[in-house]
Amino acid sequence: MLKSMMAAVINQWGSAETFEIVQRPIPELEADDVLIKVAFAGVNPADWKMRAGYLESALPNGAFPLVLGLDASGIVVATGENVVEFSEGDRVVSGTNQFTAGKPGSYAQYLVVNKQRVALIPSEMTLESAATIPIAGITAWQALFAADKGALKKGETRKILINGASGGVGSFAVQLAKWAGVDVATTCSGANLEYVRSLGADFLIDYKTQNISDEIAKWAPKSVDLIVDAISADSLTDPIALLKQGGKLVSIATLTDDGDIEASIAEAKERGATKILAYVDDSRFGKELQKLIDIVDAGGMWLPPTEPFELNDVARAHEKLEGGHVRGKLVLRVSAELH
Ligand SMILES: NC(=O)c1ccc[n+]([C@@H]2O[C@H](COP(=O)([O-])OP(=O)(O)OC[C@H]3O[C@@H](n4cnc5c(N)ncnc54)[C@H](OP(=O)(O)O)[C@@H]3O)[C@@H](O)[C@H]2O)c1
Incomplete structure (x- = not known):
């Protein structure tokens, strides 16, 4: 079983330069969880606002080191004992908001999420595009x-x-x-x-x-x-x-x-x-992700253009997003071999 991963963390609220790429433990899988090898992490304005300390009161004391990131696409590498909906090798998109429970976000090589926050993506959809969908x-x-x-x-x-x-x-x-x-x-x-x-x-x-x-x-x-x-x-x-x-x-x-x-x-x-x-309500997260994927799959919408940054260039991605003039979405490329 995988034990650790590289992740972009912050150890204090601050500017984009606050990020460090370090080794972090992968959380234990619970019975309803899915372990995803992250291909791309979507970057959202909430991420830089969190990084800058705007959500400080919502995060627990001792949140640091904090792995940010709400959106992810990738490949399922393990599942908890109650999970029958997904299996190893599935291409998926997901998202997390478990920071208050001390769990890492998606700016990392692996993401542990509840199965209800995961959706399968069709073979024609790239993992890079899929990472634009969640938030x-x-x-x-x-x-x-x-x-x-x-x-x-x-x-x-x-x-x-x-x-x-x-x-x-x-x-x-x-x-x-x-x-x-x-x-x-x-x-x-x-x-x-x-x-x-x-x-x-x-x-x-x-x-x-x-x-x-x-x-x-x-x-x-x-x-x-x-x-x-x-x-x-x-x-x-x-x-x-x-x-x-x-x-x-x-x-x-x-x-x-x-x-x-x-x-x-x-x-x-x-x-x-x-x-x-x-405010986004994430109580039907997986179902709403699936609905959006189905609309794309049926030709009802296409996914926004992406500008990819490497995970270790996360500071540049945050600076660009914070400027407020991104067209479409920024994503972080976490595992170069996954598309
Ligand atoms: N509370 C929640 O649950 C929640 C969830 C999701 C998002 N949000 C918030 O919703 C906002 C939008 O998110 P986002 O992901 O769409 O942000 P975004 O991708 O960073 O939005 C950037 C876009 O805004 C345009 N823009 C900037 N100023 C504008 C203005 N005065 N009038 C019209 N367009 C303008 C820019 O176009 P130009 O380059 O042409 O100016 C750029 O294309 C953010 O504040 C985010 O934090 C909140």
Whole structure:
């Protein structure tokens, strides 16, 4: 049985230079666990926010040395005694959030996860592409369709605005909204207009050179049903004014700049709209991963472009992501021999 692995760890909150590549123990497999040899680890904004200490209060004392990383793709190398759904050699995608239990994340050669957080990937899907799916894909899926968030239904006639269409969450959200058949307006910078058009957006607004409210007024005067905001509380001047009565603003929690949450929720209610501060709910993680994979497999969506960094170049990946202008997704290449 494998006992140790190389991992990118932090021993304190700090800048991207805080990472060290060291040997760490592989956690014991419990009965419902799967041991995955990590091919690629997805990199999410939550990772740098965690690294910088924004989630300090949510992590236990003595969290260090901490192995970050929420998303992973790879190959199953062992399974716990209750696992019949997966076997050695399976190509899978997964994700973890077990930091509070002291378990390592995906910036490591191996990942131990509960079987309910794992999904098989089809043979045509590369492990590099699969690593883009977990957090960004599930966040987008829930923002649009979860009953307590966007609550869209496939086939309904709706108009929605996706603020921040070119990043990880936006790349999934635009395509999933089109898969569901709704009309989609988007914001992005001029450099990403063609990319966002290729995702299927019906209406594009360059947030750097155009006034978003004026443009939305032309596209759908007072008739936007839903806004998914993947940027921040203050990036849209008055989002409630863009919504029809009864409309919803699903504001994806940034964990760094969410403004006065209670006041903005109360204000939306007073003005006949609903604001929801959305956190990813990982209670159906494996099932929602499988749903997204099935949509890709059926040709309903393609996976975002990736920019790979080596695991020992994790600091550069974090610096780039922290800059806030990645198109698609960054991934860490952990096991060069796996594709
Ligand atoms: N709370 C949760 O459970 C949860 C889960 C997932 C994600 N999130 C949060 O959701 C946010 C989005 O995540 P992500 O993975 O999509 O981030 P990301 O990939 O880093 O997003 C980068 C994209 O944002 C675009 N952008 C930057 N400023 C913009 C603006 N003012 N208007 C429109 N587009 C802008 C950039 O395009 P340009 O280069 O064209 O500017 C870039 O393509 C992050 O804050 C993340 O932490 C929260």
